[in-house]
Amino acid sequence: MKRYSFLKHLWYSSQGKFGIITLSLLVIMAVFAPLIAPFDPYDITQRGLRLQPPSWKHLFGTDWYGTDIFSQIVYGSRISLIIGGATALGVTVIGGLLGVIAGVYGRGIDTLLMRIVDFVMVLPGLPIMIMILTYVGNSFYVLIMVLVLFGWAGISRVVRAVVLSEKKRGYVEAAICAGATKWYLIKKHLLPATYPLLVVNTAFTAAGSMLAEAGLSFLGFGDPRVISWGKILNNARTSNALVLGAWWWIIFPGLAIFLASFSVMSLGVAAEKLLNPKLRDRREEV
Amino acid sequence: MSFPYLVKRIIQMVLTIFLALTLSFVLIRALPGNPAERFYGDPRIPEEVKEQIKAAFGLDKPVWMQYLHFLKQFAKGDLGVSYTYNRSVTSVVLERLPWTLFLTAVPTVVSMVAALKIGVYIGCKRGKLADKLISCVAFALHSVPTFWFALLLVLFFSFKVGLFPLQGMFDPKTEGFAKFLSLIHHVFLGWLTLFLVNTPSFAVYVRNMVVSILGEEFIITARAKGLLEREIRKRHILRNALGPLFSMLTLRIAGMLGGAVLIETIFSWKGMGLLVLEASRNSDYPLLQATVMITIVSVILANFFADLLQTLFDPRVRFE
Numbered sequence: 001m002k003r004y005s006f007l008k009h010l011w012y013s014s015q016g017k018f019g020i021i022t023l024s025l026l027v028i029m030a031v032f033a034p035l036i037a038p039f040d041p042y043d044i045t046q047r048g049l050r051l052q053p054p055s056w057k058h059l060f061g062t063d064w065y066g067t068d069i070f071s072q073i074v075y076g077s078r079i080s081l082i083i084g085g086a087t088a089l090g091v092t093v094i095g096g097l098l099g100v101i102a103g104v105y106g107r108g109i110d111t112l113l114m115r116i117v118d119f120v121m122v123l124p125g126l127p128i129m130i131m132i133l134t135y136v137g138n139s140f141y142v143l144i145m146v147l148v149l150f151g152w153a154g155i156s157r158v159v160r161a162v163v164l165s166e167k168k169r170g171y172v173e174a175a176i177c178a179g180a181t182k183w184y185l186i187k188k189h190l191l192p193a194t195y196p197l198l199v200v201n202t203a204f205t206a207a208g209s210m211l212a213e214a215g216l217s218f219l220g221f222g223d224p225r226v227i228s229w230g231k232i233l234n235n236a237r238t239s240n241a242l243v244l245g246a247w248w249w250i251i252f253p254g255l256a257i258f259l260a261s262f263s264v265m266s267l268g269v270a271a272e273k274l275l276n277p278k279l280r281d282r283r284e285e286v
Numbered sequence: 287m288s289f290p291y292l293v294k295r296i297i298q299m300v301l302t303i304f305l306a307l308t309l310s311f312v313l314i315r316a317l318p319g320n321p322a323e324r325f326y327g328d329p330r331i332p333e334e335v336k337e338q339i340k341a342a343f344g345l346d347k348p349v350w351m352q353y354l355h356f357l358k359q360f361a362k363g364d365l366g367v368s369y370t371y372n373r374s375v376t377s378v379v380l381e382r383l384p385w386t387l388f389l390t391a392v393p394t395v396v397s398m399v400a401a402l403k404i405g406v407y408i409g410c411k412r413g414k415l416a417d418k419l420i421s422c423v424a425f426a427l428h429s430v431p432t433f434w435f436a437l438l439l440v441l442f443f444s445f446k447v448g449l450f451p452l453q454g455m456f457d458p459k460t461e462g463f464a465k466f467l468s469l470i471h472h473v474f475l476g477w478l479t480l481f482l483v484n485t486p487s488f489a490v491y492v493r494n495m496v497v498s499i500l501g502e503e504f505i506i507t508a509r510a511k512g513l514l515e516r517e518i519r520k521r522h523i524l525r526n527a528l529g530p531l532f533s534m535l536t537l538r539i540a541g542m543l544g545g546a547v548l549i550e551t552i553f554s555w556k557g558m559g560l561l562v563l564e565a566s567r568n569s570d571y572p573l574l575q576a577t578v579m580i581t582i583v584s585v586i587l588a589n590f591f592a593d594l595l596q597t598l599f600d601p602r603v604r605f606e
Contacts, residue, residue: 118302119302119305119306121537121540122302122536122539122540122585122586122589123306123540123582123585124540124541124543124544124581124582124585125540125541125544126544126545126547126548127544127547127558127559127562127577127578127581127582128313128544128578128582130547130562130563130566130578131313131562131566131574131575131578132313132317133566134566134569134574135317136317207428207429211429211431214431214434215431215433215545215548218431218433218548218551219547219548219551219563220567233433233434233437237551237552242437242440242441242444242445242452243445243452245445247441247445250434250437250438250441251438251441253434254431254434254437254438257431257434258429258430258431258434261428261429262426262429265425265428265429269425
C-alpha cells in the first residue's frame with residue numbers, strides 16, 4: 001500500500017479521522033505553544049487572580065498562584081507528546097529487534113530473552129521507577145529511559161510470536177531453499193510481517209507512556225523544570241484543590257491527558273484494521 | 287492438582303524472586319547517587335575515614351561477598367533500619383502490606399465476578415447494543431488515567447455531594463464495629479475507582495473468550511442434547527472462561543499493586559504505595575529499597591497463587 005493511499009484510507013475510517021484531527025491539533029498546540037497560550041504558564045506572580053473559575057479571559061480558570069490553566073495545558077502538550085513519541089520509538093525499536101532476534105535465532109537466545117520478558121512483565125513498574133528516579137534525580141531523559149526499560153517486553157513477545165508463525169509459511173521456506181541469508185529473510189519477509197502489530201503496539205505504547213508520565217508527574221517525579229499535565233494535577237493536589245473546590249484545576253488537565261491518549265489509541269486501532277488484511281476484510285463486509 | 291506441576295511452579299517462583307533480588311542488588315549499587323556514596327563521596331573526607339565507612343557498610347569486601355551477605359540478610363528478613371521510623375524496615379513494610387491488599391484485592395475479586403456475568407452476557411449477545419456499549423467504554427477507559435478518575439469521584443461524591451470523607455482511613459473516635467464501618471466508609475471510593483476502571487476491560491476479555499468458546503464443538507453438542515441455554519452458559523461457557531480470566535489477572539497484578547501508589551496518595555491510604563512515596567521524599571533509602579523489594583515479592587507470590595487457581599479451573603494448563 002502506498003503511503004498516500006494509506007493515509008487516505010485512514011482518513012475514511014471514523015476512528016482514524018478522529019485520531020488524525022485530534023493528534024494534529026495537539027501537535028499544532030505543542031509547536032506553536034507561545035503563540036496560542038494567552039498567558040505565561042510559568043508566571044506565578046498574579047496572586048490577585050488566584051482560583052478564578054473558567055471565564056472568557058481564563059478559559060480553564062486559574063490556579064492557586066494565579067497562573068492561567070489553559071496556558072499551562074497548551075505548554076504541557078509538549079511534554080506529553082515528546083514523552084509519548086520518544087518512548088514509543090525506543091520501545092518499538094528495542095522490543096521489535098529483540099523479538100525478531102528471539103524468533104529468528106531460537107534455541108538458547110530465545111529461551112533467555114523470553115525468560116527476561118516474563119520477568120520484566122511481572123515487575124511492578126511504578127514503585128521501581130520511583131526508586132530509580134529517587135536515586136538518579138527527576139529528569140526528562142531518565143523518565144524516558146525508565147519508561148522504555150519497562151515497556152519493551154510486551155512488544156518483543158508479540159513480535160517473536162509473529163516471526164515464529166511466519167517462519168513456517170511456505171514462502172519463507174521457499175526463500176530459505178533458494179539460499180536466502182538470515183539477514184535477507186529478516187529484512188525482506190519477517191520484519192514486514194510484523195509491521196501491522198508494530199504500528200498498533202507503537203500507538204498503544206505511546207498512549208500508555210503518556211499516562212505513565214502523567215502518573216509519575218502527579219506524584220511529583222516529573223521534570224521539575226517544565227510544566228506537564230501530570231504536574232498541573234500534582235500542583236492541584238499539593239495545593240488542596242479538592243478542599244478548595246477548584247474543579248477546573250482537576251478536570252481540564254485530566255481531559256487533556258485522556259484526549260491525547262485516546263486519539264493515539266484510535267489512530268492505532270484504525271491503522272491495525274487497515275494493515276491487517278483479516279480485520280480489513282471483516283470491516284468491508286459491514 | 288498434579289504434584290510435578292506444583293513443584294515446577296514453585297521452583298519457577300523461587301527463581302523469579304531470586305532474579306528480582308539480584309536485580310535490586312545491582313540497581314542499588316549501580317545507580318549514581320546511591321546512599322553509601324553520599325556518606326563517603328565528599329572529597330573533603332580523609333582517606334582513612336572513607337575506608338572506615340566502607341568497612342562499616344561492608345563495601346570493602348568483594349562484590350560477590352556483598353551479594354551473598356545481601357541474600358542472607360533478606361532470607362533472615364533483616365533489610366536494615368529505617369531512618370525515619372527508627373526500627374526494622376521489614377516490620378514497617380509488613381504493617382502496611384495488609385492495607386494495600388485490603389484496598390486492591392476486594393475490588394479485584396468483585397470486578398472478576400461482575401466481569402464474568404457481564405462478559406458471558408454480552409458474549410452471547412455479541413454485536414448487540416450492550417456488547418458495543420461495553421466494548422466502547424472499555425476501550426475509552428484505557429485512556430483514562432486511573433488516578434484522575436479517582437480524583438473525579440472524590441470531587442463529586444466527597445466535595446459536591448458530601449457522601450464520603452475526603453481522605454484518611456477511619457474516624458479515630460470510633461471503636462469496634464463502628465470503626466470497621468468507618469473504615470469501609472473511607473475506603474469505598476477507592477474500591478469504586480478500581481472496580482469501575484477494571485470491570486469493563488475484564489468483561490471484554492471474558493466476552494472474547496466466550497465468543498471463541500461458542501464456536502467449539504462441545505457447545506454444539508450441548509445444544510444438540512437439548513440443554514437449556516441457561517445451563518449451557520453456566521456449565522460450559524462460564525466454566526471455560528474462568529481459567530483464562532485468571533491468566534489475564536496474572537498480567538494485571540503487577541500493575542495493580544504498583545499502581546496502588548497513585549490511589550493511596552489520593553485517599554491518604556497508609557499502604558505500601560504511600561510508604562514508597564514517603565520513603566522517597568524523606569530519602570529513607572533502606573525503607574525505600576525494602577518497600578520496593580517486598581512489593582516485587584508480593585507480586586510474584588500473587589502471580590503464583592493466581593496461576594494455581596487457573597490450573598484448578600482449567601486442567602488443560604497443567605499438561606502444557
